[in-house]
Amino acid sequence: MAGMVADLTDPFSLLGLPTDYLAPTSLDDLFRHYSGTENGDILLAGGQSIIPALLNGSRSARRIIDLRAIAQLQHIHCDDETISLGAMVSFDAILRSEAVLRCPVLRKALSYVGTTTIRNRATVGGSLAWADPRAELPLVLMLLDATIETDRRRLQMSALPQAAFATRLEPGEIIIAVHISRKMWGGPVNFAELLDRHSAGKAIVSVGMMQMIDGLVRVAVGGLFKRPLVVEMMEKDIEEWFKIQAGEQDMLADPFHSIGYRQKMAAILFRRLQAGEA
Numbered sequence: 558m559a560g561m562v563a564d565l566t567d568p569f570s571l572l573g574l575p576t577d578y579l580a581p582t583s584l585d586d587l588f589r590h591y592s593g594t595e596n597g598d599i600l601l602a603g604g605q606s607i608i609p610a611l612l613n614g615s616r617s618a619r620r621i622i623d624l625r626a627i628a629q630l631q632h633i634h635c636d637d638e639t640i641s642l643g644a645m646v647s648f649d650a651i652l653r654s655e656a657v658l659r660c661p662v663l664r665k666a667l668s669y670v671g672t673t674t675i676r677n678r679a680t681v682g683g684s685l686a687w688a689d690p691r692a693e694l695p696l697v698l699m700l701l702d703a704t705i706e707t708d709r710r711r712l713q714m715s716a717l718p719q720a721a722f723a724t725r726l727e728p729g730e731i732i733i734a735v736h737i738s739r740k741m742w743g744g745p746v747n748f749a750e751l752l753d754r755h756s757a758g759k760a761i762v763s764v765g766m767m768q769m770i771d772g773l774v775r776v777a778v779g780g781l782f783k784r785p786l787v788v789e790m791m792e793k794d795i796e797e798w799f800k801i802q803a804g805e806q807d808m809l810a811d812p813f814h815s816i817g818y819r820q821k822m823a824a825i826l827f828r829r830l831q832a833g834e835a
Contacts, residue, residue, distance in 0.1 A: 577620035584629050584733075588708065591622055593729030598622055600731070602645060602683030605675060630682070630733065635659050640737040644682025648694070652676065660701070660737060662746040662765070666693040669750045669760065682732040685714075690721045690809050691760040691780045697748060699787045700765040700777040702741040706734045718784040721809060744768035749826040749835035751780075753813070761811075762819045764826040776827065781819050782806040792831070796824050 581587040592598050597619030599607060610616035624630060630645035635655045642651065648667045651657060657664035670676050670693055684694045685705065698714040705712050708731045719725050726732070750763035762780035769775055774792045778799070779785040786806070788798060799820055808816050829835040 578623065579620065580623040580626050582626045584627060587622065587624070587627060587731070591729065591731065595728045600624055602680040603647070603678035605678050606683070606687045638739055640739070641734055642681050643734050644680065644732045646681050648676040648679045659739070662697055662701070662748050666697040666748045666765070669693055669752065681735055685717060685732055685735070686724060686726065688718050688722050688724045690718070690782065690784055691763070693750065693760065693763060696763055696777050696779040696785045697765055698735060698737070699785055700746065700767055700775060701737050704736045704738070705732060706736060707732055715787050720807070721783040742767065744770070747830050747835055749830055751822045751826065761814050762823045762826065764823055764830060766827065766830040778823055781809060781816070781823055783809050795827055799824055
């Protein structure tokens with residue numbers, strides 16, 4: 558197979574994982590061989606979430622397709638209008654790039670992510686596809702009204718999460734890149750998060766805010782609901798919105814932090830953003 562590596566004795570088999578392993582070196586090779594998770598293929602990005610899931614049996618696969626050798630998924634492009642990040646760009650690469658100079662809220666949000674090791678391994682596409690309702694990058698991309706590019710279409714980031722650890726990607730659909738248009742920024746953008754210090758920096762709740770015009774703000778919140786939410790409304794009405802959503806949305810289960818506690822913390826984070834203290 559040109560451009561592919563097939564190894565039936567790869568290290569994954571020693572862990573009890575699928576023994577069929579492919580490492581495409583181009584998008585063409587990936588599209589040619591990937592048949593979708595519904596047919597037993599698993600795409601490997603950073604691997605920090607999917608490998609534990611395979612080991613504990615919550616996910617299954619017949620074949621692992623490693624994306625790390627595909628250079629077309631590793632680009633970072635910045636100009637005066639757009640920031641584009643390939644699906645296999647790591648969080649560490651973003652933090653070391655021009656992207657955080659042009660969009661400082663990316664640095665603010667990603668600095669909360671776990672440890673150096675996690676930031677070295679975590680990728681843009683992996684984070685978006687995994688759809689953790691507490692994840693920092695999807696929340697910020699929703700706040701910035703980013704566009705997700707897949708092998709089939711483009712869709713707004715706010716439309717991607719469907720529920721906790723579930724997206725609206727179609728069977729076999731692959732995330733290629735994310736595009737942030739600077740034209741969408743209405744004003745200053747900021748982010749704040751409450752971390753659980755007992756879990757290597759896992760988020761409890763997070764809030765992002767973009768100042769707009771005429772008293773409007775765009776607010777994104779994670780850690781309260783089964784999917785991150787974004788809303789635009791008058792700044793004075795945001796805290797009331799938090800309370801209303803508790804009765805209308807599917808709330809995220811958390812055995813350690815009650816819904817009431819997380820609501821109060823989200824409101825406090827919002828007030829800190831308002832005051833410029835975060």
